[in-house]
Amino acid sequence: xxxxxxxxxxxxxxxxxxxxxxxxxxxxxxxxxxxxxxxxxxxxxxxxxxxxxxxxxxxxxxxxxxxxxxxxxxxxxxxxxxxxxxxxxxxxxxxxxxxxxxxxxxxxxxxxxxxxxxxxxxxxxxxxxxxxxxxxxxxxxxxxxxxxxxxxxxxxxxxxxxxxxxxxxxxxxxxxxxxxxxxxxxxxxxxxxxxxxxxxxxxxxxxxxxxxxxxxxxxxxxxxxxxxxxxxxxxxxxxxxxxxxxxxxxxxxxxxxxxxxx
Ligand code: 4GX
Numbered sequence: 001x002x003x004x005x006x007x008x009x010x011x012x013x014x015x016x017x018x019x020x021x022x023x024x025x026x027x028x029x030x031x032x033x034x035x036x037x038x039x040x041x042x043x044x045x046x047x048x049x050x051x052x053x054x055x056x057x058x059x060x061x062x063x064x065x066x067x068x069x070x071x072x073x074x075x076x077x078x079x080x081x082x083x084x085x086x087x088x089x090x091x092x093x094x095x096x097x098x099x100x101x102x103x104x105x106x107x108x109x110x111x112x113x114x115x116x117x118x119x120x121x122x123x124x125x126x127x128x129x130x131x132x133x134x135x136x137x138x139x140x141x142x143x144x145x146x147x148x149x150x151x152x153x154x155x156x157x158x159x160x161x162x163x164x165x166x167x168x169x170x171x172x173x174x175x176x177x178x179x180x181x182x183x184x185x186x187x188x189x190x191x192x193x194x195x196x197x198x199x200x201x202x203x204x205x206x207x208x209x210x211x212x213x214x215x216x217x218x219x220x221x222x223x224x225x226x227x228x229x230x231x232x233x234x235x236x237x238x239x240x241x242x243x244x245x246x247x248x249x250x251x252x253x254x255x256x257x258x259x260x261x262x
Contacts, residue, residue, distance in 0.1 A: 003034070025152050025158045036073065038062075050062055064118040068121065080106060091128075092133070180192070209239070
């Protein structure tokens with residue numbers, strides 16, 4: 001997949017492309033990435049990319065001509081790409097949109113600065129408008145990086161080895177279970193016994209329980225979008241009855257003793 005970014009700040013991108021999974025994906029040919037400076041498509045002495053808004057008011061608007069020429073150049077280099085404008089008015093970005101975008105051959109990101117881009121660019125040159133959230137950035141550059149990041153890790157081979165994008169938080173509208181690594185006792189806080197039991201059925205059961213319960217507590221909106229299996233409903237019911245026991249006896253019920261293993 002080919003990423004092309006149109007920006008007046010191309011220097012922001014190499015530091016992002018030169019690290020971690022993104023860097024490895026580029027080295028392996030899973031993605032390629034380049035930035036085009038919109039200023040290179042200006043024709044005036046001052047290389048102007050913005051102008052005052054028709055109708056008056058504060059703030060500046062990105063001029064259409066340099067942007068249009070930058071988009072044409074990007075499309076000539078990557079003809080089957082989709083051109084995406086980063087804007088708070090776009091459709092909200094989430095894992096579903098990331099999965100959808102990960103299927104196209106190329107993405108051209110138009111990163112606006114100032115108050116926005118001339119409406120005729122949106123009308124004639126943009127295939128999709130995406131927002132990364134309901135807050136206002138100073139430009140679309142960071143928003144495009146977030147999309148490149150989330151999309152890259154979905155491309156086959158990008159997460160080497162046993163890592164899998166299929167099992168992440170959100171891919172099934174449920175948050176991930178808690179993770180622990182050594183030491184077993186960290187500043188007095190112990191790793192749950194079940195994880196040291198070696199009983200893989202019990203460990204899977206514990207992980208599903210903690211996933212469901214933390215989704216229920218932290219992000220109930222996600223559970224509403226997800227059908228619960230009878231087994232999962234049972235897990236939540238047992239959790240409710242544990243809480244009732246706590247309320248009635250004013251003490252915690254016994255944890256399941258770890259079976260097998262050490
Ligand atoms: N998710 N911004 C874009 C300038 C702008 C405004 C309108 C085109 C149309 C943002 C976001 C975001 C700030 C990037 C305004 N360009 N982008 N910029 N939230 O806040 O994506």
